[in-house]
Amino acid sequence: MRVMIVAANQEHKPDPVVPLGAAMVAAAARNAGHDVCLFDACFRGERVASDLRQALRAFQPRVVGLSIRNIDDVCWPAAQSYLPYYKQLAAAIRESAPDACLVLGGSAFTLMPSAFINALGADHGIAGEGEQAFVNLLSRVDVDGTGSISWAHPVLVPDVAPALDLLDVDEYYARGGALNLQTRRGCAFKCTYCTYPVLEGRQPRPRTIETVVDGLQYSLDRHGVRHFFVVDNTFNHPPDHAFAFCSELRKRRLDVSWTAYVSPARLAPGLLQQMADAGCSSVEFGTDAASEVTLRALGKSFTQIDVIDASRKATAAGLKFAHSLILGGPDETAESWRETVDVIESTNPSAVFVMLGVRLYPGTSLARRAEQEGLIRESEIGLDPVFYLGAEVADGLEQRARELSASHPNWYFPGLEGNRWLRYWRRRRSHGVRGPLWEQMATPGPAAAQEVPQ
Numbered sequence: 254m255r256v257m258i259v260a261a262n263q264e265h266k267p268d269p270v271v272p273l274g275a276a277m278v279a280a281a282a283r284n285a286g287h288d289v290c291l292f293d294a295c296f297r298g299e300r301v302a303s304d305l306r307q308a309l310r311a312f313q314p315r316v317v318g319l320s321i322r323n324i325d326d327v328c329w330p331a332a333q334s335y336l337p338y339y340k341q342l343a344a345a346i347r348e349s350a351p352d353a354c355l356v357l358g359g360s361a362f363t364l365m366p367s368a369f370i371n372a373l374g375a376d377h378g379i380a381g382e383g384e385q386a387f388v389n390l391l392s393r394v395d396v397d398g399t400g401s402i403s404w405a406h407p408v409l410v411p412d413v414a415p416a417l418d419l420l421d422v423d424e425y426y427a428r429g430g431a432l433n434l435q436t437r438r439g440c441a442f443k444c445t446y447c448t449y450p451v452l453e454g455r456q457p458r459p460r461t462i463e464t465v466v467d468g469l470q471y472s473l474d475r476h477g478v479r480h481f482f483v484v485d486n487t488f489n490h491p492p493d494h495a496f497a498f499c500s501e502l503r504k505r506r507l508d509v510s511w512t513a514y515v516s517p518a519r520l521a522p523g524l525l526q527q528m529a530d531a532g533c534s535s536v537e538f539g540t541d542a543a544s545e546v547t548l549r550a551l552g553k554s555f556t557q558i559d560v561i562d563a564s565r566k567a568t569a570a571g572l573k574f575a576h577s578l579i580l581g582g583p584d585e586t587a588e589s590w591r592e593t594v595d596v597i598e599s600t601n602p603s604a605v606f607v608m609l610g611v612r613l614y615p616g617t618s619l620a621r622r623a624e625q626e627g628l629i630r631e632s633e634i635g636l637d638p639v640f641y642l643g644a645e646v647a648d649g650l651e652q653r654a655r656e657l658s659a660s661h662p663n664w665y666f667p668g669l670e671g672n673r674w675l676r677y678w679r680r681r682r683s684h685g686v687r688g689p690l691w692e693q694m695a696t697p698g699p700a701a702a703q704e705v706p707q
C-alpha cells in the first residue's frame with residue numbers, strides 16, 4: 254500500500270528538530286512491506302502547502318499519516334498556536350488526495366485527540382506510540398469508521414530504527430546543529446503539570462543499547478554527524494540503562510558529543526562523570542524551581558539541596574549545564590521566586606531557560622487543581638492554550654520576568670518577544686557552529702551582554 258507520512262512541524266525555535274517519531278512510524282510501515290514516502294515540512298517555509306499538493310498528486314497515497322508534534326509553543330504571555338497551519342495542511346491533503354485515508358498521530362495529537370480529529374476532519378487518529386498501531390491500522394484501513402481514535406499500548410521494547418534515509422540529515426545537522434536519538438521511553442515521575450506519562454506511559458522502557466548506538470554510528474559514518482541530543486525525558490532513570498549507554502559509547506570509542514535531560518532526583522553517584530567520559534558535553538536539568546514551596550507544588554521528586562548538589566556534580570565532571578525553570582506557576586510567591594533565582598544563580602549555570610506560568614493539559618493533577626479553584630473546567634482545556642499563573646504573582650508577571658531577563662543575559666525566556674539570543678544563535682549556526690549554542694551563553698560572561706547582537 255502507498256503510504257505518505259507528513260512530518261508537519263516547521264518550528265525552528267530554538268532549533269529545527271528531526272521528526273524522530275514520524276521517521277520511526279515511517280520505518281515501521283516500510284518494514285511491514287508498504288511503499289512509504291516521508292514528506293518533511295520543516296525547511297519548506299511558505300511553499301509547504303503547494304509542495305505537499307504536488308507530492309500527493311505524484312505519489313497518490315492510499316493513506317496519509319499526519320504527524321503533529323506541537324500544539325502551540327507554550328510561551329506565555331503570547332502563545333502561538335500551530336492549529337491554523339495544520340488546518341492548511343489537512344485541506345491540502347483532502348484536496349489533492351481526496352480518496353486517501355487521513356490518519357493523525359504525534360505528541361500534540363496524543364494530548365488532545367478528539368479536538369484534533371474535529372478540527373482537522375481526519376478519518377482516524379492514533380494516540381500514543383505509532384509504530385505498531387499504525388501498521389495494524391494499515392491492514393484494516395478500509396473497514397475503519399470515520400473519526401475514530403485508537404489508543405496505542407506502549408510497546409515493551411520500542412526498537413524501530415528511524416528511517417533517517419527519508420530525511421535530509423545534512424540540512425538538519427547544518428541548521429539544527431545536532432541529530433536526536435532516543436534510548437528509552439516512559440516516565441515514572443509525578444510532576445503535577447506534566448504530560449510525559451500520558452505520552453509515554455509510566456513504565457520506563459529501555460531500547461536495546463546496541464540498536465541505539467548503531468543508529469548514532471550510522472549518522473556518524475554516513476553523514477559525519479558528531480553532535481547528538483538525547484530526547485529521553487530523563488536520561489538518568491533508570492540509571493543502569495544510562496550507565497550502559499555510556500559504556501557502549503566508550504567501548505566503541507566514538508568521537509561524538511552529546512547532551513541529555515537529567516533530573517536532579519536520585520542522581521546516581523558517578524553517572525555524570527561517566528557521561529562526560531562518554532562524550533557528553535552538557536546536561537539540561539529539568540529543575541523547574543529551587544524553592545521548596547514551588548518544588549512541592551510542581552510535584553518534583555527532589556529538593557533544593559538536590560538541585561545544588563546536581564549542579565556541583567556536573568561542574569566537577571566538567572559538564573556544562575542549564576536549568577529549565579517554570580516561574581510564576583502554582584504557589585509561586587515573591588519570596589519563592591527570589592529564592593529560586595538566588596539558588597539557581599549560585600549554581601553558576603551556563604544557561605537558564607525560563608517558561609512563565611504553566612500550560613494546562615487535561616489528565617494532569619494541575620488541571621484538576623485549576624478546576625477546583627474555578628479557573629477552568631478540565632474538559633474545557635483544549636487547543637487554545639490556557640496557563641496556570643500563581644495567584645500571588647500573576648499581576649505584573651511579565652514585567653517581573655522582563656527585569657529578570659534584563660539583568661541575566663544568559664537566561665533565555667522563549668516567551669519574551671524579540672529575544673536577542675535566537676538571532677545570535679542563527680548567525681552562529683550559519684557559521685558552522687554545532688552542538689547546543691546555550692553552552693556558550695555564559696562565556697565570556699554576563700559583563701559582555703552588550704556584545705550579544707541586539
Ligand code: B12
Nearest residue numbers: 264270274318320323324325358359360382383433448484
Ligand atoms: C526532546 C523534546 C524537545 C527538544 C528536542 C530536541 C531535539 N533535537 O529533538 C527541545 C528542547 C529542542 C524541544 C523544544 C520544543 N518543544 Co519539546 N519535547 C521534547 C520531548 C521531551 C520528546 C520529543 C521526542 O523526540 N520524542 C521521541 C519521539 C520518537 O516521539 P514522538 O515524536 O512523540 O513520536 C511517537 C508518537 O507521537 C507517534 N507518532 C509520531 N508521529 C506520528 C504520525 C502518525 C501518523 C502516527 C500514527 C503516530 C505518530 O509515534 C511515535 C513513535 O512512537 C517531548 C515530550 C515527550 N515526552 O514526547 C516534548 C514536546 C514534544 N515539546 C513540546 C513543545 C511545546 C516544545 C517547544 C514548542 C517549546 C518551546 N517553546 O521551546 C519547542 C519546539 C521545538 C521545535 N523545533 O519544534 C510539547 C508539544 C506539545 C505542545 N504543548 O504543543 C511536548 C509534547 C512537551 C509537552 N509540553 O508536553 N523539545
